[in-house]
Amino acid sequence: MSERITPKEFEQWLLQPENEKLLKIIADRLYQKMIFQNISLPGLNLQLSDAREIYQELLAFILQKPGIQETLLQGARGIASYISTGFLNHVIERVRSKEESKDIYDNAWRYFYRRVSVVLSESSEVKTYKSRNRGLCFGMSDTKPNTIILAEDLMAIAFPDDIPMNYKAMTKKKTILKLAVYFWKESAAATFEPHIRISIRDFVSWVNRYVRLSASIESFPLTGNSEEEKYKFNPLINKADDPEPDSEKLSYIRKWAVNFLNILQGEEKKIFYYYECQGLKNNEISALMGKKANLSYQRDKLRARLKTFLRPLEWLSPEPVWKNERPDLDAFRFFRNRLCEKLEQTIMVNGG
Amino acid sequence: MYTRKQALAFAIQIRTCPPPDVRNQKDYQTENKRHRDICPFCSTDIKNEIDAWNVLSVNFKKRINPPNFHHDKKDIKKGQLRVLNKNLCRWRDGYYYNEPLVIVLKDQSEIDDEILVAQTWHDIYLASPGDLVVPETLRTGSYEFFIEPWNIYILKKQYLGQYLGKVADDVVEQTLKMHENPNILPDWAPRLLPLMEDDPRLYFQELEIKTGYSFSIQAVNELMEKQTSNIFSFASDSVDMLIAKIKKVKSDIEWLWQPETIEECFALLRFAPEAISLSASADDHKEIVAACLCLRDGEIKAVKPVECPVFHEKSSSEGYTVTGEIPGFAEGMKELSFMCFISDKKNRSLTPGKWSWDGISKNFLARFDRIKGKDDCVSIIIIDDISEKDRL
Numbered sequence: 001m002s003e004r005i006t007p008k009e010f011e012q013w014l015l016q017p018e019n020e021k022l023l024k025i026i027a028d029r030l031y032q033k034m035i036f037q038n039i040s041l042p043g044l045n046l047q048l049s050d051a052r053e054i055y056q057e058l059l060a061f062i063l064q065k066p067g068i069q070e071t072l073l074q075g076a077r078g079i080a081s082y083i084s085t086g087f088l089n090h091v092i093e094r095v096r097s098k099e100e101s102k103d104i105y106d107n108a109w110r111y112f113y114r115r116v117s118v119v120l121s122e123s124s125e126v127k128t129y130k131s132r133n134r135g136l137c138f139g140m141s142d143t144k145p146n147t148i149i150l151a152e153d154l155m156a157i158a159f160p161d162d163i164p165m166n167y168k169a170m171t172k173k174k175t176i177l178k179l180a181v182y183f184w185k186e187s188a189a190a191t192f193e194p195h196i197r198i199s200i201r202d203f204v205s206w207v208n209r210y211v212r213l214s215a216s217i218e219s220f221p222l223t224g225n226s227e228e229e230k231y232k233f234n235p236l237i238n239k240a241d242d243p244e245p246d247s248e249k250l251s252y253i254r255k256w257a258v259n260f261l262n263i264l265q266g267e268e269k270k271i272f273y274y275y276e277c278q279g280l281k282n283n284e285i286s287a288l289m290g291k292k293a294n295l296s297y298q299r300d301k302l303r304a305r306l307k308t309f310l311r312p313l314e315w316l317s318p319e320p321v322w323k324n325e326r327p328d329l330d331a332f333r334f335f336r337n338r339l340c341e342k343l344e345q346t347i348m349v350n351g352g
Numbered sequence: 353m354y355t356r357k358q359a360l361a362f363a364i365q366i367r368t369c370p371p372p373d374v375r376n377q378k379d380y381q382t383e384n385k386r387h388r389d390i391c392p393f394c395s396t397d398i399k400n401e402i403d404a405w406n407v408l409s410v411n412f413k414k415r416i417n418p419p420n421f422h423h424d425k426k427d428i429k430k431g432q433l434r435v436l437n438k439n440l441c442r443w444r445d446g447y448y449y450n451e452p453l454v455i456v457l458k459d460q461s462e463i464d465d466e467i468l469v470a471q472t473w474h475d476i477y478l479a480s481p482g483d484l485v486v487p488e489t490l491r492t493g494s495y496e497f498f499i500e501p502w503n504i505y506i507l508k509k510q511y512l513g514q515y516l517g518k519v520a521d522d523v524v525e526q527t528l529k530m531h532e533n534p535n536i537l538p539d540w541a542p543r544l545l546p547l548m549e550d551d552p553r554l555y556f557q558e559l560e561i562k563t564g565y566s567f568s569i570q571a572v573n574e575l576m577e578k579q580t581s582n583i584f585s586f587a588s589d590s591v592d593m594l595i596a597k598i599k600k601v602k603s604d605i606e607w608l609w610q611p612e613t614i615e616e617c618f619a620l621l622r623f624a625p626e627a628i629s630l631s632a633s634a635d636d637h638k639e640i641v642a643a644c645l646c647l648r649d650g651e652i653k654a655v656k657p658v659e660c661p662v663f664h665e666k667s668s669s670e671g672y673t674v675t676g677e678i679p680g681f682a683e684g685m686k687e688l689s690f691m692c693f694i695s696d697k698k699n700r701s702l703t704p705g706k707w708s709w710d711g712i713s714k715n716f717l718a719r720f721d722r723i724k725g726k727d728d729c730v731s732i733i734i735i736d737d738i739s740e741k742d743r744l
Contacts, residue, residue, distance in 0.1 A: 026400075028397075032397075072408065073409070074409075080365075148485065150354070152355050
């Protein structure tokens with residue numbers, strides 16, 4: 001795979017109208033993902049801009065990505081996850097970089113990220129390493145880790161009892177070090193990887209699960225002694241359900257409900273409707289459908305099929321390893337209601 | 353933050369959504385419509401991203417025209433990473449199964465053109481215990497990927513397409529070892545975290561089984577015709593004589609109904625519950641209890657149950673197919689032969705099926721030209737026949 005063209009030729013090739021059009025399609029999708037994930041380019045208000053801005057950034061990103069030509073030759077398989085995800089990480093890194101952060105005190109998240117990087121780099125308690133894909137990482141050992149770990153594998157780690165969950169405390173050198181060492185130890189134990197290296201990006205994401213990284217004061221009363229009771233009112237741990245999915249999400253969810261309706265065939269529609277929409281009992285459903293046997297086996301199979309359908313979809317199913325993560329319940333409710341409405345219409349039309 | 357859920361979403365699109373050229377084919381209008389009706393990615397604009405990357409990649413290949421893409425297809429060697437032939441991609445149940453990349457596990461046999469392969473996937477974040485992530489030092493010509501030692505199948509040589517890279521011999525050997533024992537992991541391989549409840553990797557494994565099945569079934573259809581069994585050595589026996597011979601070695605054996613033919617004497621064999629190990633009933637996994645008849649110089653020496661885990665079952669208008677594993681027999685046992693049947697107790701009818709068993713992976717595939725009814729039973733008969741001259 002050593003065949004290559006020069007960077008200039010590659011750029012010219014990318015700018016050919018056909019390829020430019022393709023990159024714009026990709027930029028459209030990335031723009032949408034950035035809106036959903038609330039990631040933006042420095043100085044850019046996504047809500048007030050459009051995908052053209054993202055196209056320019058994507059083009060620049062591709063042109064400077066090492067090994068991009070070889071990756072393209074591998075086919076679509078790896079590119080989507082490799083470049084698209086790489087691009088979103090690149091945007092995050094750019095936002096936090098020195099060059100882009102002249103007013104870092106306006107962005108507490110960004111400030112915290114850089115503060116952690118500086119504190120850990122200067123510390124003798126931990127070692128820092130630069131990773132091509134994961135940015136700056138920290139750990140305790142020179143031996144390279146040999147376990148494949150994703151950030152989501154570490155997100156269930158509980159916040160320590162003895163560190164206050166507020167932003168002001170977070171920025172102190174002593175607190176950052178204590179928290180980093182704690183998180184590293186817990187991560188090593190959770191993954192049985194004694195040489196684990198944690199990216200600062202993942203560490204900050206974990207902190208942000210418990211502490212609002214904002215300079216504005218956010219207080220909540222501490223109650224009870226147990227961990228669960230004490231932070232009962234922490235708004236990050238006990239998030240209220242979203243008031244309502246936004247219109248972008250709703251348009252996807254409507255289509256997904258129809259997709260699942262179409263997956264159900266023949267009598268499956270009725271079985272699903274009676275059990276999941278009407279909440280009828282086994283004997284009632286058997287009687288309605290003129291069956292002697294209990295249909296719970298079929299119901300279980302349909303539930304499993306629904307789970308398989310929902311598993312890869314954003315919002316509708318939670319990340320399983322994040323024990324305190326929940327699906328967007330309103331999105332799911334909307335999905336279920338929509339599905340039930342459609343099922344009812346179908347069953348009525350077919351004389352159910 | 354990249355999550356396994358996102359990785360699963362990409363995997364589903366790459367494995368089961370029609371690529372742009374197929375989506376625009378008039379011949380596939382019905383299939384494409386069905387797919388759009390049920391696919392959460394193609395019915396929205398989510399799929400546009402992968403499609404665009406796909407076309408960009410094809411365009412770039414045309415621009416650069418790398419020499420590897422014209423690699424000699426005849427020069428198939430152990431350890432090669434190859435993509436399966438695009439012509440084998442098929443529509444099934446509303447999904448279009450795209451060609452996977454496989455590792456060749458054995459050099460091509462001199463006798464026939466069968467190739468043993470293991471399926472692979474490039475995104476290592478979907479690997480789970482039992483998979484083998486290939487480190488950079490043991491591969492050439494390819495980016496990171498992992499091998500699925502539990503997803504091994506036989507293909508015809510002509511099913512293999514473009515050569516993409518190669519792994520070291522040790523990787524192939526370890527893959528075969530892990531197929532036998534998924535708990536083995538070579539020192540050089542990265543460790544993988546255990547599966548959690550509802551882990552996206554579980555759903556990915558289901559997807560991989562369906563993908564492998566879609567491609568292996570086509571080869572199996574050709575290979576299974578070769579299988580024969582040698583029950584006909586009993587053709588001169590009466591049914592009663594044969595029943596007596598079987599009862600002599602296993603007195604508690606029963607038949608689903610009173611056999612009237614030699615074939616039924618084997619196909620309707622049923623073991624007493626106590627003859628089957630506890631694991632069979634304690635486990636939730638489906639299995640078929642096969643009957644193994646050990647013949648020595650034409651004499652029945654033993655009849656024993658063999659518990660065969662079932663991997664996948666499929667009923668369609670074309671018939672019924674079941675895949676699984678027959679454990680406990682050594683590779684290359686030429687004295688083994690097999691039969692499979694669906695027994696319909698209500699109508700007292702027997703339907704023989706086509707059969708394939710791979711001595712290396714131990715996987716079987718049985719296919720019947722009829723649907724399996726709710727009360728029908730699948731029987732597998734294994735004949736282990738060694739004559740005096742074979743033992744010398």
